[in-house]
Structures are given as C-alpha cells and as structure tokens.
Amino acid sequence: MAEVQHTATSTQPIESIWEFVKEIDNWAPMVTGYQEHEKQNENDSTWVLKGDLGSVTRTLKFKVHVTEWAGPERVTFELEGINELMTGKGVFSMSGAGDGDGDGLSEITPPARPGFFARLRDAIVRFFVYKVMGRHESRPPEDRQTSAEPGAVRSELRFSLEISPGGPMGPMINAMVKPALVVAAEDLARDIVARVEAEA
Template structure:
C-alpha cells in the first residue's frame, strides 16, 4: 500500500550554501506543488496547506510535517501525516559534495489509510511521481541545478496482495528445493 520514489539533483552550489537553504522549512514548503501556505510550529514541526490534484479529485489538504533528524549539512529525515485526511508518509534528503557543487538525493513515500485506502492506492504512485517531479524541479531551479537525467525514477508500490504473492512464491521455491534435495 505504500508508494516510494527517488530523485537525484545536481546543483551548482557548495554543500554549505545548499544547507543554508535546506535547513529552513519555509523554503521546502514553498517549493511544494500546489503550495498555498504554511505555519512553523517548532524547529522540527510545521503544517503545510497544499492544493493536491488526485486525478479525478482536487482539494486543499493540510499536511503535518515532522523533521525526525537534521544532520547538517548532509541529511534530513522527515515524516508527514494528513491532518484531516488518512495518509502518512515521509522521506529523506541526502547531500554530498560533487566537485564545486552538490549532489542531492531525495526519497519520498506515501501511504493512504482509512476506509478508502484500497480505492485510493492505485492513485498514490502516479500522484507521488508528479509531486516528486515538480518539487525536485522547483528545488533544482532555486538552487541553480537540474534534476539528473537518466537517474532512475524508482517508484514502487507495495500492496498486501503483492507481499503475500511474493511470500507464496518463496515458499513454493523452498518446497521445490526440498523435494529436489
């Protein structure tokens, strides 16, 4: 039921300049697609109001963002939760020097919850892809960089059915190996 994706960016700023931008949650919020407003609650918590397009549905949502860890200047780990909508997610920001610039890797995940989760799950992957593309492009533009072409845009959606199917395949393979041995 969770979808994950990853983006890579190459920016023409040194890692400390990038960290100066990244370490301010207001900068992240304003680069989100559909950004309407945000509120800083504490050093680690904020609430973002976004207009999200879910294919047939479009609406404003409030997302509570909690930074789990700040690892200056190379990393951020964060969790998100819909304030009024049943979904959770999170992600990471990782950076490393690359010549005179910085290489950034962004990981995103989202998982629907509640009674509509099974109906919404097929939309999560494509929506997460679109949000990751737009956010990464906005961030790259702000930091004088670009999204790395050819970098794998990995999206993976895991459902219970998929987990059980893989488990059953492994059990069958194990049983076949026992019979053959």
C-alpha cells in the same frame, strides 16, 4: 505505500544546498500544490496543499515532524494527515559529487521542462506502463537530471518521499497518488537546486 525519489545535481557545494534546505520557508512554496504552512517550532509544522486525486482536486492538511537535522547531509521528516487518513516520511539527502550512489550524472543533458500537467500525464502513462508491463521495481525509477555542465557537478540533492494512505480505500488511493508524487518530487528537487544556482 507510494514511494518516489528524485535526484537533482548542482554546480554549488553541498553547504549551499544545505543552507537553503535547512530553512523550510525557503522551499515550502516550491512544493506542488502549496497553499500555506505554519511552523510551530523548529521541528513541527502544519501544511495545506492542493493535490489531484483521480479527477478531483482535494485540499490536504497534514503535520510534518522533522526527526533529524543532520546537516549538511540529511534532513528526515514524518508526515501525518489531518483531514485525510495518511502517514508518510521523507528525506532530503545531500552529497558531494561522486559521494552518492548515482553514476554518470554529469553526462546527462538537461531536457526542456514542459508544464506540470503535461508531465503529470506523462507520469500517469509511465506508471501505467510499469504496472501493465509487470515491471514492478523494489525502488521507483529515478529520473536523474542535472543543471550542471559536464564535469561541473559538485553536489546532488536527492528527495525521497513515501506516502501511505490509510483507511479501507488506502490501496486504491495509493495507486491514484503515485503519478502526481513522481512529478511533485521531481519539481521540488529541481526547483531547490535551480534556486540555489540562481542565488550563487
């Protein structure tokens, strides 16, 4: 199982984040490798993404089923691969400043953001380092960022995703997808917050 998590903070209230997140069409194109999605109903949709697996790019089709709309705090969902043996689940968690289990968020200065592939390379190297150094963690390291000025944080969005590739090659594919997921989670959380900030 590959598990990633990223938190982004916002100057906007939790309700603004929720208003944006509750409508899938708003943020679907922000998903890394997004090609298309189709909603069957409020809870079910099918997605097509392109993603890197080792040296090749694969087209991934999967179903998403929202298991809980608990606005404005939480949306949980499950994934099931259509053309790949894969299952997964994810959560968008929204909280007011200080409500989450993070700390010191407002003291972090936003760094410049290089391109996707540069960050993917960094993620791969980070991943190798964690493995090679034996620093296996029960939870993946969070890369907290904030777009807010110190003291201005009013809410945070945490995106968590677990992917479990199935089939006999699952353990190997699991290791191959993890670096890309790290970057994808970071992109999605940050881009949602950035859009909410821009539209405020």
